[in-house]
Amino acid sequence: xxxxxxxxxxxxxxxxxxxxxxxxxxxxxxxxxxxxxxxxxxxxxxxxxxxxxxxxxxxxxxxxxxxxxxxxxxxxxxxxxxxxxxxxxxxxxxxxxxxxxxxxxxxxxxxxxxxxxxxxxxxxxxxxxxxxxxxxxxxxxxxxxxxxxxxxxxxxxxxxxxxxxxxxxxxxxxxxxxxxxxxxxxxxxxxxxxxxxxxxxxxxxxxxxxxxxxxxxxxxxxxxxxxxxxxxxxxxxxxxxxxxxxxxxxxxxxxxxxxxxxxxxxxxxxxxxxxxxxxxxxxxxxxxxxxxxxxxxxxxxxxxxxxxxxxxxxxxxxxxxxxxxxxxxxxxxxxxxxxxxxxxxxxxxxxxxxxxxxxxxxxxxxxxxxxxxxxxxxxxxxxxxxxxxxxxxxxxxxxxxxxxxxxxxxxxxxxxxxxxxxxxxxxxxxxxxxxxxxxxxxxxxxxxxxxxxxxxxxxxxxxxxxxxxxxxxxxxxxxxxx
Amino acid sequence: xxxxxxxxxxxxxxxxxxxxxxxxxxxxxxxxxxxxxxxxxxxxxxxxxxxxxxxxxxxx
Numbered sequence: 020x021x022x023x024x025x026x027x028x029x030x031x032x033x034x035x036x037x038x039x040x041x042x043x044x045x046x047x048x049x050x051x052x053x054x055x056x057x058x059x060x061x062x063x064x065x066x067x068x069x070x071x072x073x074x075x076x077x078x079x080x081x082x083x084x085x086x087x088x089x090x091x092x093x094x095x096x097x098x099x100x101x102x103x104x105x106x107x108x109x110x111x112x113x114x115x116x117x118x119x120x121x122x123x124x125x126x127x128x129x130x131x132x133x134x135x136x137x138x139x140x141x142x143x144x145x146x147x148x149x150x151x152x153x154x155x156x157x158x159x160x161x162x163x164x165x166x167x168x169x170x171x172x173x174x175x176x177x178x179x180x181x182x183x184x185x186x187x188x189x190x191x192x193x194x195x196x197x198x199x200x201x202x203x204x205x206x207x208x209x210x211x212x213x214x215x216x217x218x219x220x221x222x223x224x225x226x227x228x229x230x231x232x233x234x235x236x237x238x239x240x241x242x243x244x245x246x247x248x249x250x251x252x253x254x255x256x257x258x259x260x261x262x263x264x265x266x267x268x269x270x271x272x273x274x275x276x277x278x279x280x281x282x283x284x285x286x287x288x289x290x291x292x293x294x295x296x297x298x299x300x301x302x303x304x305x306x307x308x309x310x311x312x313x314x315x316x317x318x319x320x321x322x323x324x325x326x327x328x329x330x331x332x333x334x335x336x337x338x339x340x341x342x343x344x345x346x347x348x349x350x351x352x353x354x355x356x357x358x359x360x361x362x363x364x365x366x367x368x369x370x371x372x373x374x375x376x377x378x379x380x381x382x383x384x385x386x387x388x389x390x391x392x393x394x395x396x397x398x399x400x401x402x403x404x405x406x407x408x409x410x411x412x413x414x415x416x417x418x419x420x421x422x423x424x425x426x427x428x429x430x431x432x433x434x435x436x437x438x439x440x441x442x443x444x445x446x447x448x449x450x451x452x453x454x455x456x457x458x459x460x461x462x463x464x465x466x467x468x469x470x471x472x473x474x475x476x477x478x479x480x481x482x483x484x485x486x487x488x489x490x491x492x493x494x495x496x497x498x499x500x501x
Numbered sequence: 502x503x504x505x506x507x508x509x510x511x512x513x514x515x516x517x518x519x520x521x522x523x524x525x526x527x528x529x530x531x532x533x534x535x536x537x538x539x540x541x542x543x544x545x546x547x548x549x550x551x552x553x554x555x556x557x558x559x560x561x
Contacts, residue, residue, distance in 0.1 A: 087548035266533075
């Protein structure tokens, strides 16, 4: 019964959540907007982002690269997704239909789904590991049991999350403020213990564990981690920002509370990683805080990570329910399984592999979201002159302007694929290899990967639209620019 | 049941689209040049200065 009620509530939220919001409903003032964006921006995965940067950079350079990367990544997301959502009161998934097509926008839902699964794996495995490490530090379990206890804690956490979301978790999404407070407290405890125990000098002198020795390459690798991870705010921008009254009002909350906050909170992970030589926050935090404070930190990390994960699962489920085919055919517990099942499989069988390749996941976010941002910027500003046809956003038939070819815009998918290939050429997320070399100079170390990918995907999309979509009268470009 | 709900959602969507269509105030303002400038300063110029500063201070 509860599942059925939750299901209907979710279907309505998913459907109505994607509908345009009228001006009378856009009632968030500047303070409200700062509060909501800050509570979303202060999330526990930032610790892992900072831990990853500690692989390459010292505290001073890491601080600069993280702040800069966070702002640059957020610049592209804000430019691409914010004005369209505020002008028309629509979420990012609906706003992606003019570029990917009425049915092709399912790609946006898929990338949202995949990125949240990745982030949830990080949060849940991190919590399992932190708990096991504290238990080992307290002598309650032996070292050889750390791995299995970590998996058990992760699976129990996933089971709790599953029960909460299928039981009707409407209230969960409203608790983001308390989750942000828990994240900030956990970070504050670790930072205080870190500075009081090891001192600022130790942190400043900390050497990155996996630096290549090439200053430019290390500097840009650290910068790129932040650009790439912050780009993954793209699917959420519209849902948050469309309640704002104007672009002017929403710009700074977006840049500061979503972008900069990710970088600033991540600094705790960077400093902890450098002070202990351990980039994994689940280990470094416990090493810093010791047993008793470690227990306190684990409680807050647990609240923060589990809360963040549940909000993420819920957002993913709502996203999946926006696919018209899933809306009434897929039951709520099954959708919950789709959102949590992959996390459980990874946590149970591949947790070490996943956490050893956490950096690959972060760079892969850039590979996926950079072309999307480039295409949206070109489509909305240059090709459509900031004008959309709102009824066509909800029309899946061939009468809708965004039907393109069977509901899919070939130009956007080709440009996205080319952008991904270009990113891979500059920086392979799996092997970290830089294939674009000119006269023995690694091109990535001067231009990074996400920024040129945004530009290349955008330019290619503009060319393809000019030579393909517009002459064939696909996508409503002539009607909208008239 | 599902068909009924589907039809109900369709009806509500059409109502919402009509509301949008009849509201002359529906479309919010586009970003001004000042907005674009502020965004570029915070998102591109400041990070560029920081990165170049880090390069000059620690890169030598």
